Amino acid sequence: MYTVRRVAMHELSDFVAVLTLPERHASILAYVEHMFSQGAMRPEWCFLVEKEGEALGRAAFWTLPGKDVPSDIVLLDPPWEDDACGDQLWQDLLLMCKQLGAEQLGYVLDTPAMAPQWQESGPTRQTFLKKKGFHLQRETSRFEWKSDEPRSQEANGGILFRSLSEVGEASFIDAIMRGSASTLDRQIAQERADLGPYLQAKEIFHDLQSMSYEAHWWELAYTPENELIGFVMPTKSPTFATIGYIGVLPEFRGRGYVDVLLNRGVISLVQSGERYIRADTDLHNEPMANSFLRAGFHRFAQRSEYRVRF
Incomplete structure (x- = not known):
């Protein structure tokens, strides 16, 4: 029998370690702690799914800072080979989400897998989401800019x-x-x-x-x-x-x-x-x-x- 429960603060190390390579633990823990400090995540919004006391998967809710209702699900990592465990995790998350007042949830999947969520098994995740009723809303290209150089204003034609x-x-x-x-x-x-x-x-x-x-x-x-x-x-x-x-x-x-x-x-x-x-x-x-x-x-x-x- 599977059990889904909230994570206590002293269990964060166990939470980030579930289904995760040891060299990735630090990046996930830093992400979670930063989200706590920003008000986008809360300890009581982090969950483990267990069987006979063994942690098998995890998930967490996320929202824009200052809001009290979850808008998205992050760190979604059930044991992909165990459909029954994934189903139990989702059913309990859905119930908790509704109790918090949410009427919908989002999930973003980035390719390739990268810190801090490390979303491996992209096709498997897509199949899981579709089975749970998620619909693809948007596909985007992601861009980033890095520089230690100052940025200068350019001629703007009188704007x-x-x-x-x-x-x-x-x-x-x-x-x-x-x-x-x-x-x-x-x-x-x-x-x-x-x-x-x-x-x-x-x-x-x-x-x-x-x-x-x-x-x-x-x-x-x-x-x-x-x-x-x-x-x-x-x-x-x-x-x-x-x-x-x-x-x-x-x-x-x-x-x-x-x-x-x-x-x-x-x-x-x-x-x-x-x-x-x-x-x-x-x-x-x-x-x-x-x-x-x-x-x-x-x-x-x-x-x-x-x-x-x-």
């Missing part, structure tokens, strides 16, 4: 920038709403269709507000004639600095404005002390991918984003 402090929340939500029109990002397009342009833009804005940022980092770009061009909203997630959201209005696309906005976002993060930035873009959004490459980012992984609603 005017105004920060969140200057224009206010309503102007940013309006910019997001307009910039998300005819997007190449499939998930954003679907959410826009489901929620409506305004509610979706408002949700994006407030989700990004739950991360760490400074108001002067978030900027709207205008022509000298005061026409809105686009926006950039860099943030710091619980694990890395990122270009939280960036967009150019449809009527201004194809003119190189995205490169100017991306450079502004990178400079804001670099000036705050960041030397390592990550960002994702939909596999079909080649214009954005090319902008990252021009800005000195390199593609390091592919991510599949899954979600189940219950």
